[in-house]
Amino acid sequence: MGKFGVKERNLEGQMVVDFAKRMYMAVVNTYFQKREEHRVTYKSGGRSTQAAYILCRRGNLKEISDCKVVVGESVARQHRMVVCRMTLMVCKKKGAKIETEKKTKWWKLKKEECCEDFRQKLRQALVGQVVLPDDWETTAEVIRVTGRKVLGVSSGRRKEDKEIWWWNVEVQDSIQRKRLAKKKWDMDRTKENRQEYKELQCRLKREVSKAKQEAYDELYTRLDTREGQKDLYRLARQRDRDGKD
Numbered sequence: 001m002g003k004f005g006v007k008e009r010n011l012e013g014q015m016v017v018d019f020a021k022r023m024y025m026a027v028v029n030t031y032f033q034k035r036e037e038h039r040v041t042y043k044s045g046g047r048s049t050q051a052a053y054i055l056c057r058r059g060n061l062k063e064i065s066d067c068k069v070v071v072g073e074s075v076a077r078q079h080r081m082v083v084c085r086m087t088l089m090v091c092k093k094k095g096a097k098i099e100t101e102k103k104t105k106w107w108k109l110k111k112e113e114c115c116e117d118f119r120q121k122l123r124q125a126l127v128g129q130v131v132l133p134d135d136w137e138t139t140a141e142v143i144r145v146t147g148r149k150v151l152g153v154s155s156g157r158r159k160e161d162k163e164i165w166w167w168n169v170e171v172q173d174s175i176q177r178k179r180l181a182k183k184k185w186d187m188d189r190t191k192e193n194r195q196e197y198k199e200l201q202c203r204l205k206r207e208v209s210k211a212k213q214e215a216y217d218e219l220y221t222r223l224d225t226r227e228g229q230k231d232l233y234r235l236a237r238q239r240d241r242d243g244k245d
Contacts, residue, residue, distance in 0.1 A: 002031035006039050006050035013050075020055055028054040028067045028084055038068045044078035052082050063087055102156040104147045114151065122146045171211050174204040 001017060009017070020027055029039065029050065041052040054067060067084035108114040125146050126139075178200040185193040219235065222228035 001027050004033050005030045024058050025055045026058050026061045032067050041080050102153045105151045108151045118150045121150050168211050174207050178204050
């Protein structure tokens with residue numbers, strides 16, 4: 001807590017402080033020196049108190065520049081709105097590789113030879129123990145360890161964006177030429193280099209639009225066939241992902 005509270009602390013206020021201590025948080029209202037009128041969050045019948053709080057992590061307290069009560073705005077008749085001003089700095093780590101979680105390749109069990117090999121190795125792992133496991137956690141751990149040994153694990157590298165499935169050779173060549181033109185313009189800021197980069201950028205947009213249109217036309221013609229069922233599911237999953245934030 002800071003030293004700019006309002007009046008005496010009651011039992012409910014002590015509960016807020018205890019919660020903040022357990023969660024390594026700070027009560028933002030008490031860290032900024034304001035007039036009492038800009039600290040009181042509840043006022044009725046001649047009584048005033050501080051009943052609404054804003055909490056943040058202790059490490060993020062330096063990012064908050066102000067916290068006060070807006071006197072002119074009322075959420076309810078007696079309650080007042082509490083606002084704080086924050087400055088968030090988003091830092092991007094350049095060159096850092098984003099890795100996903102390494103997962104066991106359980107999908108290999110669809111193959112009969114992999115399934116039989118896994119079954120034999122799991123039986124050997126369970127029989128080889130002096131005492132058979134009598135709880136599910138121990139058995140599940142034996143299954144996971146055997147699965148990693150027999151089936152292997154994924155690389156953990158980030159998967160390629162699935163939206164580029166419609167790329168063709170022309171689009172890739174245009175992207176490469178546009179990147180080279182951008183580097184050339186960055187090194188030498190002339191009108192000719194800028195014009196070349198803008199022309200390649202417009203050309204790339206046209207080729208991307210043309211490639212997407214051709215790919216979707218081909219996709220829609222295959223949707224009614226048996227081979228097009230996988231494309232239909234892929235298209236539905238892609239649309240579902242695009243609709244999520």
